Amino acid sequence: MKKYFILLLFISSVGQLFSQQVQFKVLNRLSQQPIAAVNIYKGAEWITVSNKEGQFIVNLDSISENYILKAIGYQNLSVQLSSTSGERVFYLSTLVEALSEVQIRSTNIPTGLQNISSSISVIRAAEFRRTDATNILESLNNVPGIYINQGALNTNKINIRGIGARSQYSTNRIQAYYDGIPLSTAEGELTLDDFDQEAVERVEIIKGPTSSVYGAGLGGSINLYSKTSIKAETSAKLGSQFGSYNTQKHVLQASNSTENSSIFATFSSLESDGYRENGNYDRKSALVNGAISTSDKGKLSYIANFTQLKAFIPSSLNKNDYLNNPESASFTWKQAQGFESYDRGLLGGSYTHSLSDNFTNTTSIFISFRDAYEPRPFDILKEESVSAGIRTKFNLATQLFKLPSEISFGAQYYNEWYETGTFKNLYKDFPGQGSVLGDRLSNNEQDRNYSNFFAQINLDLTEKWSLEVGANLNTTKYSLTDLFSSDQINQSGNYSFETIFSPRIGSSYEIVRGKNIYASISQGFSTPTVSETLTPDGQINTSLKPEIGTNFEVGFKGNWLDNNLYIELSVYSIQIDNLLVAQRIAEDQYIGMNAGKTNHNGIEFLTNYNFQLSKSILVKPYLNAAFNFFEFDQFINDDKDFSGNKLPGVPKYTMNVGVDLKTFNGFEFFANFRNVGELPLNDANSEFTDSYNLLNFKASYSFKIYKSFELNLYGGVNNALDEQYAASVVTNAVAFGSQAPRYYYPGNPRNYYGGLQLSYGF
Structure with missing residues (x-):
């Protein structure tokens, strides 16, 4: 023993x-x-x-x-x-981060979403996975209060709470930033199509006037944030996707993170023949971003982005062609083989330094350029622009009136040099060859600049009651130099707008744990563009005033069931004065003028719920909706009184219902149903689009194939119901000769896609 x-x-x-x-x-x-x-x-x-x-x-x-x-x-x-x-x-990493736990970075003072006294929507990586990833704007379309007109991959208009709806072909009156670097031009024009969602970690959208934070942003602001890492790791990812209309997307990513530095690099290529004639699309983009800790108190972050695009334009259709021949292109755009092409770059850096334990400064410098060429049936447009600027912000945590408080203040300066010229398009003289460059028609140089000075104070009045007060001071100037003398019209001149003061006040109160009510009043503005200030005789209309909007909002944000159920409800009213419109003064001659007032009243609702269906299955159903009551308060244009009419370009309502499902074995399933109400097409409300429904599905499966190698296979179908609908519209389209007005951009019919991603981490 x-x-x-x-x-x-x-x-x-x-x-x-x-x-x-x-x-x-x-x-x-x-x-x-x-x-x-x-x-x-x-x-x-x-x-x-x-x-x-x-x-x-x-x-x-x-x-x-x-x-x-x-x-x-x-x-x-x-x-x-x-x-x-x-x-x-x-x-x-969480599958679904509770919204109430999200720390908002796009405000001057970072604050938890639930405690902010305004309506801010957040799109995270989980929401990005729901779509086919060909256009980042599709994810924005799932946000209550936002409506995206998607005429093509390169023809998109964003309107937030109805602001921007009257824009014809592009997004304006909305500010946008990528890691704090401005993306909008000095005139407020915005193109987000260049940025691939593969390189974006999250998006924060502030809805309504945000001038107290960002200056000229009547509609709001969209803030994109690049991917980051908090642990040391090295990874690489290669992905390819194929879909209907010979659509191909290829992505290559690599990243390396250490204790003191990180770098992320993304290259993407997207090509498509498009559903419609003259709809070919080719975009190449590269983005590098990262950060370096220079000391215990300092951190430098940087970003560099370059995009090369050539996208043909099928343009809009009249109602008959939209219903019976939606895959066709507009006749003149097809004959001219119209397209847009450009090279665009962005370079920026930010340095954050802790001056003391409770006092920090972040200073950013940035420069961007754009070189564009756009043949159109009526002319050929060439554009060159270079922009540069600096933004600095100080944040101080202190006691004010013996109350815990945070103070933020700073300034931003932005300058843009812009040269534009138009040329005759001789496509009619060379049948079948497309656009041919002819004689010059115009040549202008512009120097645009603005300055913002901003400040904000957050006070904790009690443990449950907080107060936010902010303001912005803006000055905007530009000069125009007419370099074309053959037309005997000299448009040269200088122009500046009066200094604009934009205040904001808001308050949030926690009625019980995890449930807050809030109220806010804010003001915003948008200045006229250079083209809106020019008269037919070449003079600058110095009487034009900026559009001014005042936003009144109350809302509720609440959690239930251990933070698994989250609900938001907001009710708002935005009154816009000095509405800018194109006023006809003679045949084919227009002048920009302040002609009216609009009321933007609306209700927005959002809810999502996370629950465990079984030990290995997580389910997230969600519902969001926006009900819009937008109308002209006072509006007289060309001796016609449109007061009381509905604002064109905005649907009566939007609603998204969906479910995300994820299992421990790597399977994911996404389903989304979108219902969009009828939409007025013109100021007279004589034409409307029909309401429509879209149903989208996507499924994916991820698994290890060898040690640190992971493979993700996925596929999906868009517009599974094969609905015919107008994906975008041109408001107040004009009929030429005997032709009917071309209001409509047809949406894609049922289409499919599938792809794979190979990831390696070590």
């Missing part, structure tokens, strides 16, 4: 030489908080579970073996563990 006991003791001792208990810890990647109830698997075998401190212990030897960490609401993580493992802490 004694011999057996000695033998057993020897075997046990030998096992201890080669195996030992090792303790690990699991943290939430964003919050850095411990995660309890993380299940640890070795292959298909369950091993143990983490405690409330996020800790777990595993018997390991010196040979690395593969383990999988699984937790409800988090993405699975494959790791290699051994008794000599250097890493003792692991980070899990």
